[in-house]
Amino acid sequence: MQKILIIGATSAIAEATARLFAARGDRMHLLARNHERLETMAKDLKIRGAESVTFDAFDVNDFDRHPALLDAASVVMEGIDIALIAHGTLPDQKACEADFLWTLKEVNTNAVGTISLLTDLANRFERKQQGVIAVISSVAGDRGRQSNYVYGAAKAAITVFLQGLRNRLHKSGVKVLTIKPGFVDTPMTADFPKGLLWAQPERIAKDILKAISASRDVVYTPWFWWPVMVLIRSIPEPIFKRLSL
Amino acid sequence: MKLTSWGRYPVIESEIQAPVTPSELRSRFTAAASIPCIPRGTGRSYGDSALAPHAISSRFLNHITGFDETTGVLRCGAGVTLAELLDLFVPRGWFLYSTPGTKLISVGGAIASDVHGKSHHLEGCFSNNIIELTLMLGDGEIVSCSSETHPELFHATCGGMGLTGVILDATFKLRPIKSAHIRETTFKAHNLDEALTLIEAHEDTTYSVAWIDCLSTGSRLGRSLLMTGEFIEDGRLDLKRGQPLAVPFDMPGFLLNRYTVTAFNTVYYHRVRQDRSEHIIHFDPFFYPLDSIHDWNRIYGKGGFTQYQFVIPKEAGREGMAAILSRIAESGRGSFLAVLKAFGKGNDNYLSFPMEGYTLALDFKIDQGLFPFLAELDHIVLDYGGRLYLSKDVRMSESTFKRGYPQWEAFQEVRHRYGADRVFRSLQSDRLGL
Ligand SMILES: Cc1cc2nc3c(=O)[nH]c(=O)nc-3n(C[C@H](O)[C@H](O)[C@H](O)COP(=O)(O)OP(=O)(O)OC[C@H]3O[C@@H](n4cnc5c(N)ncnc54)[C@H](O)[C@@H]3O)c2cc1C
Ligand SMILES: NC(=O)c1ccc[n+]([C@@H]2O[C@H](COP(=O)([O-])OP(=O)(O)OC[C@H]3O[C@@H](n4cnc5c(N)ncnc54)[C@H](OP(=O)(O)O)[C@@H]3O)[C@@H](O)[C@H]2O)c1
Numbered sequence: 001m002q003k004i005l006i007i008g009a010t011s012a013i014a015e016a017t018a019r020l021f022a023a024r025g026d027r028m029h030l031l032a033r034n035h036e037r038l039e040t041m042a043k044d045l046k047i048r049g050a051e052s053v054t055f056d057a058f059d060v061n062d063f064d065r066h067p068a069l070l071d072a073a074s075v076v077m078e079g080i081d082i083a084l085i086a087h088g089t090l091p092d093q094k095a096c097e098a099d100f101l102w103t104l105k106e107v108n109t110n111a112v113g114t115i116s117l118l119t120d121l122a123n124r125f126e127r128k129q130q131g132v133i134a135v136i137s138s139v140a141g142d143r144g145r146q147s148n149y150v151y152g153a154a155k156a157a158i159t160v161f162l163q164g165l166r167n168r169l170h171k172s173g174v175k176v177l178t179i180k181p182g183f184v185d186t187p188m189t190a191d192f193p194k195g196l197l198w199a200q201p202e203r204i205a206k207d208i209l210k211a212i213s214a215s216r217d218v219v220y221t222p223w224f225w226w227p228v229m230v231l232i233r234s235i236p237e238p239i240f241k242r243l244s245l
Numbered sequence: 246m247k248l249t250s251w252g253r254y255p256v257i258e259s260e261i262q263a264p265v266t267p268s269e270l271r272s273r274f275t276a277a278a279s280i281p282c283i284p285r286g287t288g289r290s291y292g293d294s295a296l297a298p299h300a301i302s303s304r305f306l307n308h309i310t311g312f313d314e315t316t317g318v319l320r321c322g323a324g325v326t327l328a329e330l331l332d333l334f335v336p337r338g339w340f341l342y343s344t345p346g347t348k349l350i351s352v353g354g355a356i357a358s359d360v361h362g363k364s365h366h367l368e369g370c371f372s373n374n375i376i377e378l379t380l381m382l383g384d385g386e387i388v389s390c391s392s393e394t395h396p397e398l399f400h401a402t403c404g405g406m407g408l409t410g411v412i413l414d415a416t417f418k419l420r421p422i423k424s425a426h427i428r429e430t431t432f433k434a435h436n437l438d439e440a441l442t443l444i445e446a447h448e449d450t451t452y453s454v455a456w457i458d459c460l461s462t463g464s465r466l467g468r469s470l471l472m473t474g475e476f477i478e479d480g481r482l483d484l485k486r487g488q489p490l491a492v493p494f495d496m497p498g499f500l501l502n503r504y505t506v507t508a509f510n511t512v513y514y515h516r517v518r519q520d521r522s523e524h525i526i527h528f529d530p531f532f533y534p535l536d537s538i539h540d541w542n543r544i545y546g547k548g549g550f551t552q553y554q555f556v557i558p559k560e561a562g563r564e565g566m567a568a569i570l571s572r573i574a575e576s577g578r579g580s581f582l583a584v585l586k587a588f589g590k591g592n593d594n595y596l597s598f599p600m601e602g603y604t605l606a607l608d609f610k611i612d613q614g615l616f617p618f619l620a621e622l623d624h625i626v627l628d629y630g631g632r633l634y635l636s637k638d639v640r641m642s643e644s645t646f647k648r649g650y651p652q653w654e655a656f657q658e659v660r661h662r663y664g665a666d667r668v669f670r671s672l673q674s675d676r677l678g679l
Binding site: 036048190 | 246262263265266268305308309310311312333
């Protein structure tokens with residue numbers, strides 16, 4: 001039995017992963033904004049086999065609340081073995097271009113809030129000399145594109161932050177996993193036409209579980225996004241800037 | 246986006262909303278001008294029941310919110326699939342009371358089509374074990390209904406093809422089992438008469454269904470294999486593991502013709518040598534043989550296919566069935582999967598399909614001459630007092646529907662009373678004049 005904290009727990013990807021944890025009989029504490037969803041999800045995970053499930057509603061932008069929320073999580077579960085951070089929003093790129101306040105809000109949700117949580121979690125795990133920190137970043141953070149560079153920049157910040165954190169925590173035996181999904185069919189992407197490259201959240205969840213068990217550092221999911229991103233990163237900037245991506 | 250159902254015909258442009266909570270869904274209906282829409286589960290209905298320019302997917306209403314280990318009473322969201330329930334509950338000793346020939350359907354879809362399974366003759370439809378369901382009406386109000394509270398809404402919703410509102414969740418009973426395995430007995434029937442006699446002789450067995458070769462004629466008309474089954478009690482509550490096979494692309498439609506199908510049917514029939522054989526089989530291949538081949542609907546090619554499923558009353562049985570089978574055999578229109586079953590008594594749901602009698606289901610590749618041919622069959626079915634299953638239908642006429650479902654007016658009245666008739670509409674309901 002593992003004690004797992006899931007932040008942004010109601011995300012489709014996080015929930016699919018939580019169901020796999022439940023099937024193993026893990027203990028979970030869930031954090032997300034929507035109380036109605038958390039309540040339903042907690043009941044469901046319990047019936048699916050979780051040892052116990054507790055939750056708190058919070059907005060990741062209330063940075064001041066983070067330490068108290070993490071304390072509470074640690075108290076109810078009697079410790080935290082794995083922290084999975086999954087919350088996120090897909091910014092309206094055009095709105096962000098027109099108004100910096102939009103950008104600020106999105107960067108706060110997708111990067112600053114995560115960094116605040118990571119700062120606190122890292123210190124807790126470092127003191128205990130163990131644990132896994134798994135964070136959902138995105139392939140979008142591998143290269144900026146005109147269609148979603150605000151989101152991409154926030155994810156890139158997380159990716160780099162995690163690289164440093166992994167480097168720092170390596171000697172303490174704390175594992176840091178960066179998860180980079182490609183296109184996933186979830187509420188976040190409801191308005192996109194879906195094609196061959198799209199994956200279901202259950203598929204991503206399986207990869208996350210495997211990557212955690214195998215103590216991986218970085219995982220692209222589904223796997224084919226790794227060669228795709230190698231290719232995209234290799235296009236020289238003078239050419240890349242002309243593409244309509 | 247492009248939307249179609251299991252028969253892959255028709256394909257339409259549709260906007261799909263997949264609410265994550267009932268509250269999110271409600272805001273759609275309380276908006277000033279709410280656009281007509283149809284609820285949708287996993288799209289395993291064959292025709293146009295779950296098709297409309299605007300659809301509401303139940304995929305995220307997929308939580309199990311209650312389970313009583315002692316009584317087997319379960320409460321879950323409409324988007325939970327039967328497959329998920331089996332994965333979770335078979336190892337704990339529970340099965341479904343009524344299950345169709347695929348487990349890849351949603352609970353909402355099972356209710357809206359009031360699905361039947363191999364045990365219908367003894368246990369009735371899916372609705373038979375529902376204790377209560379919650380429905381969101383066209384104005385966003387949430388109502389609980391059962392055979393006691395708002396009974397008319399309950400009876401309109403079970404079998405109501407999504408036309409009364411969005412089913413949010415349901416509470417129903419599971420069946421206790423002591424094994425995941427079934428003792429299956431296969432009987433060979435050399436013609437229709439033998440088949441119907443055998444079915445009657447085994448009506449006390451819980452599960453019973455016959456595969457029928459609908460291309461054989463003359464003295465072999467209606468030759469079939471009757472498969473009956475009963476759960477055993479050996480304590481093994483295992484799940485079948487293993488990746489399903491897949492049909493990776495659309496097969497060219499011409500591969501399916503009367504010669505290939507005749508060959509297949511002949512081999513299938515003669516594979517069974519004795520008149521009676523028995524073996525133990527896992528519930529998965531027993532109930533869901535086709536689920537092990539992903540996207541098998543692609544073998545019918547790009548143009549799609551349909552299933553023609555009708556029921557005729559018991560009195561009309563032998564004669565009616567023989568008349569229809571002769572007409573099909575004569576046409577040479579092949580069908581791999583012709584399934585014959587005896588139904589028990591019908592229920593109080595206005596549009597529920599089963600009635601006491603015999604049902605036959607056949608798959609047909611869609612081509613030019615098909616619909617006129619099926620219209621001919623419609624006449625024979627109606628003349629014998631029968632009707633067609635809405636969940637498989639993509640083409641029956643308004644008058645065929647109204648003759649087959651005499652309670653359609655009572656259904657419409659309830660729908661109107663609850664303000665559903667202007668809000669919930671599908672391609673099918675428009676075609677059928679509902
Ligand atoms: C291989 C195969 C075998 C089958 N065998 C059988 C069988 O043996 N017996 C049998 O009875 N059927 C059988 N069926 C048919 C199938 O069980 C039904 O069509 C079922 O309704 C499909 O459920 P779904 O979740 O895919 O619903 P969909 O196809 O998405 O929708 C079907 C209908 O249900 C309505 N609906 C769906 N969800 C909701 C909701 N939440 N609220 C309100 N209305 C809703 C839709 O509006 C639509 O009218 C079979 C189908 C296949 C593909
Ligand atoms: N979908 C994709 O294609 C894709 C691709 C790559 C990466 N990702 C990443 O994967 C992760 C999961 O996304 P998903 O696709 O599963 O999306 P999702 O289902 O839309 O989930 C997003 C979750 O984030 C939570 N959230 C949003 N804003 C929040 C806030 N201010 N405070 C607290 N919680 C907040 C939401 O919780 P509430 O509902 O409770 O508000 C929601 O459950 C995200 O980090 C996303 O960026 C997704």
